[in-house]
Amino acid sequence: RQVLTRPPAAAWSSMDRIDLQEEYRYRTDTLQNIPRFLRAAVRYAYTVVLEELRLAYLRPDTDDEQKSRAWKAFLLLPRMLLHRTASRGSEGEREYAERFRRFCIGQWPVLVTDARRQWGAHRAPHSHQEIQASNRARACNWVRSGELSAARQALVGQQRAPGNDRTLDELRDPQRRPPEPLVPLSPEVLQHVPARPVEIDRVRLLQNVRSAPRGKSAALGGTRYEHLKVVVE
Numbered sequence: 001r002q003v004l005t006r007p008p009a010a011a012w013s014s015m016d017r018i019d020l021q022e023e024y025r026y027r028t029d030t031l032q033n034i035p036r037f038l039r040a041a042v043r044y045a046y047t048v049v050l051e052e053l054r055l056a057y058l059r060p061d062t063d064d065e066q067k068s069r070a071w072k073a074f075l076l077l078p079r080m081l082l083h084r085t086a087s088r089g090s091e092g093e094r095e096y097a098e099r100f101r102r103f104c105i106g107q108w109p110v111l112v113t114d115a116r117r118q119w120g121a122h123r124a125p126h127s128h129q130e131i132q133a134s135n136r137a138r139a140c141n142w143v144r145s146g147e148l149s150a151a152r153q154a155l156v157g158q159q160r161a162p163g164n165d166r167t168l169d170e171l172r173d174p175q176r177r178p179p180e181p182l183v184p185l186s187p188e189v190l191q192h193v194p195a196r197p198v199e200i201d202r203v204r205l206l207q208n209v210r211s212a213p214r215g216k217s218a219a220l221g222g223t224r225y226e227h228l229k230v231v232v233e
Contacts, residue, residue: 004041004044004104005104005105006048007048007103007104007105007106007108008105008106010106011073011106011107011108012052012066012069012070012073013069014106014108014109015068015072015073015109016065016069017109018072018076018109018112020072020075020076023076023079023112023221024220024221026116028079028083028115028116028218028221028222029083029084029218029222030078030079030082030084030218030222030223030224031082031083031084031224032141032145032214032215032224032226034226037093038081038082038093038096038100039230039233041081041096041097041100042081042227042230043230043231045077045081045100045103046074046230046231047231049070049073049074049077050074050231052070052073053067053070053071053073053074056070073108075220075223076108076112076221076222077221078218078221078222078223078224078227079111079112079115079221079222080099080103080108080111080112080115081096081099081100081103081111082222082227083114083222099111099114115222130162131162134160135154135155135160136154136155138151138154139151139152139154139155141215142154142215144215145215146214147213150215150216206232209225209228209229209231209232210229210232212225212228212229213225
């Protein structure tokens with residue numbers, strides 16, 4: 001049984017030690033679907049982080065540093081709690097429970113480091129056979145999720161480029177991808193300030209989250225649509 005304890009104030013300042021850009025260089029394999037025994041813990045963790053993020057924008061004295069800390073916590077939460085365990089069954093459950101305990105006592109950089117250490121840098125499929133096997137696995141996962149259109153696309157759509165030096169060289173080709181902008185941005189664009197803040201329609205936001213397709217790849221931080229659906233339950 002998980003104990004719901006709010007993280008200490010030091011947990012937020014510990015986000016200063018995390019370089020988000022550096023973390024995004026590493027791919028973390030997060031759970032596609034959150035197990036029933038873990039849903040309450042994940043929902044609570046998201047609630048804590050989202051409340052802090054909301055308050056950061058409501059407080060008149062909040063600086064950008066506090067907002068940045070809350071955003072980091074939100075973006076890295078799945079990486080902290082939901083990266084896959086090496087163990088299965090009851091031992092795996094105990095590992096997820098231990099992560100949640102560490103989240104509650106504020107050991108957030110430790111959780112982020114553990115996720116990186118366990119899985120390391122993501123290796124893209126290299127050979128044609130590896131790419132085909134990866135596509136078949138993705139298609140099977142989408143079929144199990146009921147996303148038949150996505151499964152079909154994985155099998156018959158345009159193939160991904162192999163993760164080798166030739167692909168990297170083509171992506172870095174300065175003729176196709178100029179290292180500098182061809183036309184400088186005008187000062188009006190760079191200094192633009194909207195007449196009023198962007199307003200997000202609450203009803204439409206919830207509808208979009210609930211209707212988002214399942215089985216999609218995770219974002220850089222590990223967030224999946226299935227994780228966000230737990231938040232709006």
